[in-house]
Amino acid sequence: MEEKYILINGRNVFVKQKGEGEPILFLHGGPGGSLEYFLPHMEPLAEDFQIILYDQTGCGNSAVEEGHTYSIADEVNNLEEIRKVLNLEKMTLFGESWGSILALSYAAKYPEHINQLILTAAVGLSSNDYRAFKQNLLQKLGVYKKMLLGWYSFSSLFSINASSKLEELLDPYYVYSSDSLKKKKEISYNKNALKNIGKELEQHYNLIPSLPELRSLPILIAQGSHDIITPAYLEGNVLTHLPNATLTEIEESGHWTILEQPEKMEKLIRSTMLTKGADAQIHV
Known part of the structure; x- marks a missing residue:
């Protein structure tokens, strides 16, 4: 896989590329995560497509x-500059979690440069949806773990150990099976981006x-x-706002579909790319 830095808005952005053909650009979660989340799970797609991954600011x-x-807005602008530097007229965006929000936000501003959007661990279209995500997570934690969450969140500002404890507390609620956590890569998060x-x-x-811009695209x-x-x-x-979007349920998976069901996700992405979003609702 080719690795390089490209200069975007005065900052060096780390990019990985592999393969040829129609481009799929991957947007990692967080905010503050890393492209490493997708690897090696999505690398087989490079057999048929050009896959592009980058670390956000x-x-x-x-x-x-x-x-x-x-x-x-800054991340949307960075993504547009990356598109220009890589000379991509149109691209498919694959957005995971926060990356799904970034994909939708970019597509709303630059729909003419989108072939289609593929989203996973989607959060939604507004602050109401984001707050629902947080509320649902808190409900799963219960009273005692909520107290621990507050303490670890505060302490993590000063202690790497507290950050680790925070992940240990939350990670089981992001997966369907705790066995999946054995495959989880340790990724260092940018706390300022997250905050x-x-x-x-x-x-x-x-x-x-x-919505008019987003409704013009396959999702x-x-x-x-x-x-x-x-x-x-x-x-x-x-989906009530996006009649053009189709929804596929990934069975036996929590928030981290790439981690828990990589083969299913690869199959779905490949099928969606080949059908250009048409009739892409597949039972997996």
Whole structure:
């Protein structure tokens, strides 16, 4: 897999590319995660397509200047510059979790550069959906673990050990089977990206005014059967706004579909790419 840095808006962005053919650009979660989440699970797609992965601003191996203010708009602008530098006229965006929000936000602004959107661990279209995600997660935790969550969240600002404890507390609620956590890569998160973009998502995220643009595009949502935002929630709160979108339930999976059901996700992505989003609702 080719690795390189490209200069985007004065910052070095780390990119991995492999394969030829129609481009699929992967958007990792977080906010503040890393492209490593997708590897090696999605690499087999390079047999038939050009796969492109990158670390978002200040994440993974990508640089950031001190005091950078993270925002959805900034990440959308960075993605557009990446498209230009890589000379991609149109592309398929694959967005996971926060990456699904970034994919939708980019597509709302630049629909002319999108072939289709493939989203997994989708959160939704507005701050209401993001708050529902947080509320659903908190309900799963219970009173005692909520107290621990508050303590670890505060302590993690000062202690790497507390950050580790926070992951240990939350990770089991992101998966269908705790055995899946044995496959989980240790990824260092950018706390500033998580904090700043998380606050924006909770208070100002709203793509409802951009529905005309989003309705012009093929969209497939692959949601884990036991995700924090359930397929039923998406049916009632997201697909009602996006009649052009199809929803596929990924059985025996929580929020991390790539981790728990990589073969199913690869099969679904491959099928969706070959059908260009048409009749792509497949039972997996």
